[in-house]
Amino acid sequence: MVSETNNNFYTGFFKSDYLTEKDKYLFSKTPPKYKFNVIGAGMIGQEHIKVTMLEGRAKINGIFDLNENSIENTCHFFRQQYPGNKLKVYDTLESACQDSEVDGLIICTPNYTHVDIVKEAVKSGKHILLEKPMATTLKDTWEIKEIAKDYDSIFQIGLQYRHKPIYTEAIHEMLERKSAGNIKNISIVEHRVPFLDKVNQWNKFSEYSGGTLVEKCCHYFDLLNLFAQSRPEKVYATGSMDVNFTDFYYKGTKSNIIDNAMVTVNYENGIKAQFQLCMFAPMFYEEITICGDGGRLKAYEKEDFLPINGDRTYLEVLSGENGTAKTAVPCYPTVIQGSGHSGATYYEHKYFIDNIEGNYKATATVEEGFWSIVVGEAAERSIKNGEVINVSDMLEQDIYSKLLE
Known part of the structure; x- marks a missing residue:
């Protein structure tokens, strides 16, 4: 039914400027139901703006950021991309959170600011x-x-990688269809370029980012936890700072983040998992392999910057005599796939609004966000002290014992 289509999606493929409003039906734009404010107007803030406006049921009402250059750049981006739409710039975090016209807040400021911003944001009830x-x-x-x-x-956490095409299909095959039987072990690989530049270069310092295995790799630990369907029990990791930013200083402080690692996670239900990271590869490459007692799944996503035509994604399920085999090229429509993180951010927003409307969709919960950080922090500690980290001991020391004080 036309009434159920996303007209912003249609206009991403077809020209409609030649039509007057009275002649538009497929291309008519339904007014958005919701207004969102973006807290943090950097690169990721702009991605959230883009997918919100593309999805269409909400629009971006305003932004707040402490950095004037980020505000100016995002306002310029907004004027160019969405002429005719107004973007409000707030003077304070409180005013951005408390605006009565706004339904939701998208927080995408540097990691170390999150807890203080959340304390203010929840006062709004949005x-x-x-x-x-x-x-x-x-x-x-x-x-x-x-x-x-x-x-x-x-209250949704932005662990949107689970909505990438390869992981969406892997979740369907392994957790819903049980295509490989009972999962026994899981492996994820990420090879990529170094951390990109940020305002004040906060992502080059563990104090502000939480460390590489928290900042970047919480995505993958969320996926390991999701496929394992269990709590992490023990974590062992090796890693170091071998290539990237070894001579990088910012305001007199030397960068201290690792650029490669191997992480092993044992889960309470017996599933074993591993994660391999290299951040000095000339590409973006992710691969997941899951082995069960009835088969194996493998999927990858790549961007190698080469002029050679080829599939950017691939998925296979091999079940032997237990069932059918499958190979596929998981993807989304071009306009969605190109909107950010292989389309994952778009679906993160789509499901955010679905949940607002009471149409439940599975997204990363606060509880799941917490456990993704638990694995990342355990891995960072294991690298520092060279020991296997018992997760329950770590939580007892850092959290539970302090609750009794």
Whole structure:
């Protein structure tokens, strides 16, 4: 039915400027139901603006950021991309959160600011989409989890990788269809270029990012946790800073983030998982392999910057005599896939609004966000001290014992 289509999606493929409004039916634009404010107007903030406006049921009402250059750049981007739409710039975080015209807040500021911003945001009672990672320390992550526990509105964590085409299909095959039987082990690989530049280069310092395995790799630990369907029990990791930013200083402080690692996770239900990271590869490459007692799934996504035509994604399920085999090229429509993180951010927003409307869709919960940080923090500690980290001991030391004080 036309009434159920996303007209912004249609206009991404077809020209309609030659039509007057009275001649538009497929291309007519339904006024958005919701207004969102974006807290943090950097690169990721612009991605959230883009997918909100593309999805169409909401629009971006305004932005707040402490950096004048980010505000100016995002306002310029907004004027160019969405002529005729107004973008409000707020003077304070409080005013951005408390605006009565706004239905939801999208928080995408640097990691170390999240806990303080959340404390202000929840006063509004508005729906919240908080970018990953939830925070940079176990203490702050636990505090956000407790704040959100009884929150009446939607509180979603931006672990959107689970909505990438390869992982969406892997979830369907392994957790819904049980195509490979009972999962026994899981492996994820990420090879990519170094961390990109950020305002004040905060992502080059563990103090502000939480460390590489928290900042970037919480996505993959969320996926490992999701496929394992269990709590992590023990974590062992090796890693180091071998290539990237080894001589990088910012305002007199030397960068201290790792650029490669191997992480092993044992889960309470017996499933074993591993994660391999290399951040000095000339590409973006992700691969997941899941082995069960009835088969194996493998999927990958790649961007190698080469002028050679080829599939950017691939998925296979091999079940032997237990069932059919499958190969596929998981993808979304071009306009969605190109909107950010292989289309995952678009579906993150789509499901955010679905949940606001009471049409439940599975998205990353605050509880799941917390456990993604638990694995990342355990891995960072294991690298530092060279020991296997018992997760329950770590939580007892950092969280539970302090609750009794």
